[in-house]
Ligand code: HEC
């Protein structure tokens with residue numbers, strides 16, 4: 586008796602399960618930053634490699650599966666068919682299926698290596714240098730030319746090469762901006778460099794792509810591409826300035842609270858004594874005993890101008906944080922209320938702040954544009 590290829594209703598059930606799974610998978614694609622939507626030459630080069638390989642793979646897949654399906658139907662056993670010819674070993678076929686894949690893999694290797702060299706090229710012309718410092722679990726950005734320290738937002742000009750020196754003194758992180766550049770490991774003691782260029786202004790999501798501890802998934806950052814180079818320079822000048830002075834009693838109270846409770850971990854230029862924010866972390870932060878100017882938390886000098894809080898675990902929604910207003914939807918207030926609840930395991934361990942103290946700190950920190 587002939588055995589059926591499938592038995593019972595299994596194929597139907599299997600198809601159903603596969604369909605359901607693929608729906609879940611595809612649903613995850615909506616809205617996330619995609620490598621298939623490149624916004625600069627490096628990411629563009631990388632996605633070209635992807636498409637080329639996909640097309641080659643698709644042609645092979647359709648060819649092989651087509652022949653398979655054709656054979657299954659064309660040469661299937663029929664009630665009156667004679668026994669199939671019995672033979673084994675065919676030199677011609679074996680040579681073909683050894684040589685063809687070898688050539689194909691050679692082509693794929695060539696395309697890949699060419700892509701690798703292209704994305705590693707030294708940039709030409711004007712270049713902005715930045716050091717990206719991977720902390721557990723947030724990114725600090727230091728601009729050696731203008732001596733600025735900031736966090737969460739990597740601000741760069743459009744159509745300009747950006748050379749990012751990747752630094753860590755803790756664990757291995759990975760710097761990844763899907764729409765601008767592929768992943769590059771951030772290894773302690775081994776300073777990798779990643780270059781990229783953004784074609785147009787905008788805000789692009791950056792991600793840490795190496796598991797670096799419990800809050801690894803909340804180690805995001807923004808790449809903010811300014812409208813033009815002048816705007817970038819204006820931004821640099823603003824960031825070089827010391828923190829704004831309090832302009833209300835509430836803000837002044839917030840400043841005092843900062844001085845009393847937050848200075849062990851956070852620097853504010855012009856407020857914290859001996860803190861300039863100008864120190865190069867790759868020099869300052871390599872020796873754990875000499876952490877002069879190498880603070881454990883983000884620089885807050887211009888916190889109010891940033892869009893993210895603590896590695897993007899929250900948005901800095903300034904409009905909900907107006908002084909004197911209702912702070913129940915203010916994310917900064919949520920953070921200060923209980924940072925361990927918002928981002929369990931992070932290094933900001935503080936005592937409980939009162940509602941009034943939080944209101945004062947929110948008023949002060951959001952005023953630091
Ligand atoms: C023991 C060290 C420590 C103390 C004390 C501390 N913080 Fe933090 N703070 C951190 C760390 C570390 C982060 C980043 C956490 C992360 O993203 O994983 C942080 C993040 C923040 C952020 C978000 C900054 C950004 O750019 O993402 C704000 C705002 C902040 N702290 C305010 C305060 C205030 C106000 C105080 C004082 C009441 C304070 N912190 C006390 C360590 C500290």
Ligand SMILES: [Cu+2]
Pocket residue numbers: 719720722757758759793794795796797801804
């Ligand atoms: Cu990380």
